[in-house]
Amino acid sequence: EIPFATIERLATYLRCLRHLKDEKIKIISSADLATNTKTSPEQVRKDLSYFGRFGKVGTGYYVGKLAKKIEKILKKRKKWNVCIVGAGSLGSALARYGGFKDSGYNVVALFDNNPEKIGTKIGDAEIYDVKLLPEIVHEKKIDILALTVPKHALPGLKELLESSKVKGILNFVPLSLHLKTRRKAAVLDVDLAQKMYILSYLISNKEEQ
Amino acid sequence: EIPFATIERLATYLRCLRHLKDEKIKIISSADLATNTKTSPEQVRKDLSYFGRFGKVGTGYYVGKLAKKIEKILKKRKKWNVCIVGAGSLGSALARYGGFKDSGYNVVALFDNNPEKIGTKIGDAEIYDVKLLPEIVHEKKIDILALTVPKHALPGLKELLESSKVKGILNFVPLSLHLKTRRKAAVLDVDLAQKMYILSYLISNKEEQ
Ligand SMILES: NC(=O)c1ccc[n+]([C@@H]2O[C@H](COP(=O)([O-])OP(=O)(O)OC[C@H]3O[C@@H](n4cnc5c(N)ncnc54)[C@H](O)[C@@H]3O)[C@@H](O)[C@H]2O)c1
Ligand SMILES: NC(=O)c1ccc[n+]([C@@H]2O[C@H](COP(=O)([O-])OP(=O)(O)OC[C@H]3O[C@@H](n4cnc5c(N)ncnc54)[C@H](O)[C@@H]3O)[C@@H](O)[C@H]2O)c1
Structure with missing residues (x-):
């Protein structure tokens, strides 16, 4: 079983690698990847070791290849x-966020209970009446709900x-969901x-140095 | 030097403890705290050990006391x-978010370059012309900028x-900042x-089981 913390860090490594790709950097050492993601070179190597061998080039990794694998x-x-x-x-800031589409997450529908919003669009995605949630999730094969x-x-x-039988929920509402579904x-x-x-901790830490 | 990953987890433990407090739960074991935050009981004990002794009650911690200490x-x-x-x-969703105020983070000002927004308010916070950023940061003793x-x-x-001499920046713009300040x-x-x-990983993991 792979620790959840490793999965969280993989997502951080991937964000860093995508930025490096934008800045046309081809190779990165585990030390530089560690500095960019506030972890240690040992932690980077340990996280990657769960998934087999990664093409190491001398002391570093190919940015493009590592990003694809992760x-x-x-x-x-x-x-x-x-x-x-x-x-x-x-909700509308998330619907418009280019970072989702770039990573392969397409916002295909929004839902609301306000009659003035129902039937309007944000980008290509229509706002539906929330009562239609189960039908639209099924029709548009929606995996994730924010x-x-x-x-x-x-x-x-x-x-x-x-x-609604959605597979994953990204919950921004400051309450625990406790949903009772068989197929959780x-x-x-x-x-x-x-x-x-x-951020407070990082600020106080800098002030003490 | 405390690992950044430990600091990230402390913030997650704190969120969990606040939810438990809302549900009137008085004591929690390291095993339950670990399950709620997707980590292991060893990891919980290791993270807390960086900060001295935590009043353990039999096999658990007092929720209120642990939350205060973290x-x-x-x-x-x-x-x-x-x-x-x-x-x-x-920006306006963040300005209105009750979770910030509850944690002691008060949004005291917003900035924009749109003349129609400048001079209006979101809650108690006024929207200022972004050109006034350094003066207002100084006048209102602003620590953090989103x-x-x-x-x-x-x-x-x-x-x-x-x-602007702000101490910390929470950057939502999908670009690296690379600011050149002496007092970074x-x-x-x-x-x-x-x-x-x-979430994709968690979904695929559930499907394979
Ligand atoms: N977790 C975080 O870090 C974070 C940050 C910011 C805001 N929030 C939370 O996100 C939520 C939204 O914040 P916001 O500023 O966008 O609020 P908002 O009032 O601008 O938007 C809420 C929307 O929900 C719709 N709505 C209300 N009841 C509904 C229902 N039963 N079914 C479907 N739609 C319904 C409203 O019509 C409105 O369009 C709040 O719960 C807020 O606390 C969380
Ligand atoms: N990191 C994430 O997860 C995430 C998620 C959602 C959105 N975003 C990003 O957040 C940003 C805002 O998204 P949004 O949906 O709120 O956009 P928006 O267009 O609704 O808001 C942008 C605001 O910035 C103001 N503005 C423009 N130029 C300015 C300047 N020079 N000085 C001051 N204010 C200026 C505009 O007047 C507007 O009020 C975007 O960069 C978006 O990519 C990030």
């Missing part, structure tokens, strides 16, 4: 369909979420306040 | 002032960001596409 480990398929429930500020509704709306949505969806909670705490 | 480690001060540059969809402008706007903002700000890049990759 992408294959994390994403078995190239294209994933995503929907967003709650077409408000956060949840960006207000806290008070969550209890009323539980049954719809459970019957993978749920990942996102709380950007955590990033603030990490 | 909060003190991450955040030397209780209250931090935050500003947001780019008062668009993402960057939510479009990609093309970044080059034109570099000098303003460098002269701590920069943390956020890319929600990484969360999608992690």
Whole structure:
């Protein structure tokens, strides 16, 4: 069983490798990859060792090749369909985010309960009535659902979420979901306040040096 | 030197402990804390061991006490002032997010270059002309800046960001910042596409079982 922390770090290595590719850098050492992702060279080698041998070039890795291999480990398929429930500020910022499409995550639908929003579009994706969630998830073969509704709306949505049969949920609502489905969806909670705490620590650390 | 990965996990433990507190749970074992945060009981004990002894109760920790101690480690001060540059969809969703205020991160100002937005408010925070960034950061003692402008706007903002003397930057723009300041700000890049990759892995893993 591969530790979850390793999977999280692989996603960070991949982001770093994509940036290096944009800056036309061809080879990177495990030490530089470690510095860019705030980990250690030993940790980089240990994380990669779970997945077999990586073409090492002298002391480094080919950026393009390593990025492809890590992408294959994390994403078995190239294209994933995503929907967003709650077409408000956060939901529409996610729907428009170019970083999703670049990584193969296509936002194909949004859902809302506000009649003024239903029937309008954000980019190519239409905003549907949230009551149609199970049908549209099935019709458009949606794998992942990002949840960006207000806290008070969550209890009323539980049954719809459970019957939608979506495979994964990215939960931005600051409440635990506790969904009761036989074929449980993978749920990942996102709380950007955590990033603030990490930044506070980094700031205090710099001040002490 | 404490590994960055430990700091990231502390922020995850804290989020979990806050949820447990909301659900009125008083004591938690390292095994349960590990399951809730997708890590191992050994990892929990190892992470906490960097910071001295934690009042263990039999096989567990007091939720309230542990949360307070971790909060003190991450955040030397209780209250931090935050500003947001780019008062668009993402910027306004962050400005309104209750999770920041609950954790002691107060959004005290937003900045934009759109004349129709300058002078309006989101909650209690006013939207200022981005040209006034250095003055307002100084006047309102702003520590952290969240960057939510479009990609093309970044080059034109570099000098303003460098002269603003802010201590930390939460960067949502999918580009590396490379700021040239003597007293370098701590920069943390956020890319929600990484969360999608992690979710893909969790989904494929469930399918294989
Ligand atoms: N986790 C984080 O880091 C983070 C950061 C920012 C915001 N948030 C959270 O994201 C959520 C959205 O924030 P926002 O600023 O975009 O809010 P918003 O009010 O702009 O958007 C909410 C949208 O949900 C829709 N909605 C309400 N009830 C609904 C229902 N039952 N079914 C479908 N749609 C419904 C509304 O019509 C609106 O379009 C909030 O819960 C907020 O706390 C989380
Ligand atoms: N990292 C992530 O996971 C993630 C997710 C979503 C969006 N984003 C990024 O966040 C950014 C904002 O996205 P959005 O959907 O809120 O866009 P948006 O267009 O709704 O908002 C952008 C705001 O920036 C303002 N602006 C433009 N140029 C400016 C300048 N020079 N100075 C100050 N303000 C300026 C605009 O007036 C607008 O209010 C984009 O770069 C997007 O790629 C990142």
